[in-house]
Amino acid sequence: MNDQDTDGLHKALEASILRNEGSWSGSSHSSAAERTLPFQVNGGEWEIDKRLLKMGEMIASGSCGDLFRGTYLGEDVAVKVLRSEHLNKNVWNEFTQEVYILREVQHTNVVQFIGACTKPPQFCIITEYMSGGSLYDFVHKQHNVLEVPILLKIAVDVCRGMCYLHQRGIIHRDLKSANLLMDKDHVVKVADFGVARFQDQGGNMTAETGTYRWMAPEVINHQPYDNKADVFSFAIVLWELITSKIPYNTMTPLQAAVGVRQGLRPGLPENAHPKLLDLIQRCWETIPSNRPAFPDILAELEDLLSHVQEANQRQDDPGTKD
Incomplete structure (x- = not known):
């Protein structure tokens, strides 16, 4: 990455870095x-x-x-x-x-x-009014460590919302935990469509739209992008839910952006469900076409949720045989 690129990133960041992520x-x-x-x-x-x-x-x-x-x-x-x-x-x-x-x-x-x-x-x-507040606050400010069934239910809610939006041709472009809100029944909903747009709306889509810690490399790199940019952001949200950490928390947003374009991703926890870790890695692939689409992600998550629930039921009822 040359000095000119770095200068460009610094300039682009000046307007957005002061805002609270x-x-x-x-x-x-x-x-x-x-x-x-x-x-x-x-x-x-x-x-x-x-x-x-x-x-x-x-x-x-x-x-x-x-x-x-x-x-x-x-x-x-x-x-x-x-x-x-x-x-x-x-x-x-x-x-x-x-x-x-x-x-x-x-x-x-x-x-x-x-x-x-x-x-x-x-x-x-x-x-x-979403009385449960944002997922960002739920995870990072209330310091909730999520058990796998709750984590999966949240992920399924987000996936369903994103499947619907993508079916309608809408790219969110700023998918992150702060824009995922919970109602009183803990149903999670996608919110904040200020930078969302229809994929066929015309004109070139702006680079660096969104929030750096959640942003796909093709968006940071000013390359053409499509709804797979949302899939990358979803991978970061899933990582947040698993770890209860802010992505790249030892870095500034600028350092994170530079790192992501060079292939950096948040460190994977060893104790998480292996199928979740595999899904995250596929969702944050560098090449957008290698990332799964939301309907496929949803099918995987729903399948995993049903398996986890069944396993928990067997634990609760030791008399049940396989």
Whole structure:
């Protein structure tokens, strides 16, 4: 890697490195080089009546907005509010992109869109309130060490959400534990579609979109990429669930990015289920076409979950014979 490459990475990082990786908007923004969406957000059936929205406590603060808890028509909701002082073309494109995609998706494992305020002075996106918080907080701040059946159930939830998105032609581009939220029943849902996009939307897809510790090498390397970039990010999430560690925790995000493009991956724990370790290694293969697709990953995880549950039942009931 030459000095020019390193300089380029440093420059690209300046805008994104200051953001908190564990927050809901700790990702690099799409650049203006991406084609502007072929529509305007003009509300329509998704425009909510602000008078019926009651704002509560702030849950998180991001680089260009804040996340609040609130109620709308008697339901608990999450409200992502753009800060007017940060409203530029990039932020507006991200906002309109998120509304555009959320309007199009409905699945048990994707956060439910309720509506948006797209008229000045306040722009906001309203989704279901996920009382369990993010997977990032669940694993890293609450220091939960996950048993294999729970870990597999979470992984299956994420996989189902991602299968659905990829079937709809949507690449998330910022899949990480901070963007995976849990509801009160511990169902995990994919969230935060600010940098997501339809694969056939046109224009060149921006390099370095996402968060460095979870980012696929082809994205870091400014190479063409497709939905297999999400599979790479999923491998890092799976590794987080197994180890309860932040990936490359002894490195800065820049060092991690440089390492990943040179073939570096997080160290594999010896005591984890061998089938999980094998799956992780296939999902973070350097060549995207060598990575499995989400439907195949889902089939493997569901099969492994059923085997683990059966084995646990046999342990609980010693009278059961094979």
